[in-house]
Amino acid sequence: KNEVEQSPQNLTAQEGEFITINCSYSVGISALHWLQQHPGGGIVSLFMLSSGKKKHGRLIATINIQEKHSSLHITASHPRDSAVYICAVSNFGNEKLTFGTGTRLTIIP
């Protein structure tokens, strides 16, 4: 079974700071997902990647398959980025996603 670990568990930063959230997993995967959970509870898919790097606006996700590690970066952070960020992995031939416990990000104005 794949183990997914995220760090840090909680992160507080000032508006404008560069944010990095890390995710590591134990077994080779077919894809890694970054999700954002808003304070109300709804979850939005941010990225799905299996190699390299993806960028959407101020968000950047990278993955290193050899090291079994992914990072989510937020540039020029803003209070509206405050949310829980969840990493999840999908495995070849497996119906299930395995989720990390999430990183709670708080951006202070």
Add this chain to the structure above:
Amino acid sequence: DGGITQSPKYLFRKEGQNVTLSCEQNLNHDAMYWYRQDPGQGLRLIYYSQIVNDFQKGDIAEGYSVSREKKESFPLTVTSAQKNPTAFYLCASSIDPPGRIYNEQFFGPGTRLTVL
């Protein structure tokens, strides 16, 4: 607009009562899922369905039941057999059936169930 709806957003029930959580999607997705979220834990899979009239148990199915009579709908019943039913419940769907490579899932807004 396409999406997943869950109702109600907040639900209160007395201990010993069964309760059914609604999940509807108009994305024409084949697969649907139910997850439970507890503080400090990752999402845990309760049940999933790859196709109408078929569903499989996830990691924590005990005390729960589901049905999939229509492609759009995947209701979850929390029975009195569930020992700790108070939690946040999320429904999701994916365009590809499970077992495909990427399994990108789209989530509903969730239902917070409190059993008194």
